[in-house]
Amino acid sequence: MNDDRDHHPLHTPVIDWFDDNARDLPWRRPEAGAWGVMVSEFMLQQTPVSRVLPVYGQWLERWPTPGALAADPSGEAVRAWGRLGYPRRALRLHAAATAIAQLHNGEVPTDHAELLALPGVGEYTAAAVASFAYGQRHAVLDTNVRRVFARAVTGVEYPPNATTAAERRVAHRMLPADEATAARWAAATMELGALICTARGPECVRCPIAGQCAWRLAGSPEHDGPPRRGQTYAGTDRQVRGRLLAVLREATEPVPQAALDAVWHEPVQRARALDGLVADGLVEPLQDGMYRLPG
DNA sequence: TACTCGTGGTG
């Protein structure tokens, strides 16, 4: 087992760059613990760091352990989620905390398979918690890492829309053999994608591996595959759901149907959105046409 | 697989 087989030329420059440029984020501090890491990973799913920071601090102050969150109603989690978006994540984080309290003695599991079994924990989050919180060796494939590998290794501007087996193979092939180094590598590649190798306007002049980047060496060819799916929002059920839930988040008492009817003019879509929120467990219907966040 | 699911900042 000589080093040449376990070490890739990109490892040292990326990790050295991370040593000098890593942001001081609260979930990276030792006192965050595994629960802090898990909370941050839920909040960061499709949501920028800048918007997560204030909510994360309030959340950990109020619910410093999974058991503390599990002891409160799920609706309180939805309320505290605020405007982070995708509020089902709040519900799933509450459900994950409940499972941790009941099945794992209140401790965030260290085992990857047990993490994956928790509500709201998928391929990425399970690997991220195991790697960042527990220093384990896992391929952590988020949108940043996928973009870094697409460029530096594969030589294309953007990764596919959905994670492919080929991407997983690249990630595993690139993963350092040593456990602690692998965990460092995971955080470093993610940070490189977030700060330098960004989707639009990458700062290649500041990139520690610009000289070895397959995409640069190929002349930075533009993306040529199928168009990346845009996310239309205006006029969708998601917008209506957002407005409905905003009313309920800001209300301390149950809200009458009329208050919800006021947020959207079209009755069929409005009813469909409300039904969807109830079906998702984000809204609880009471008697006499009153609604509230789940108690 | 492709689609749904929020919200707000930005080039």
Place this chain on the structure above:
DNA sequence: TCACCAAGAGT
């Protein structure tokens, strides 16, 4: 200005 983008998961 507005389409794109942001530490994905579930179905």
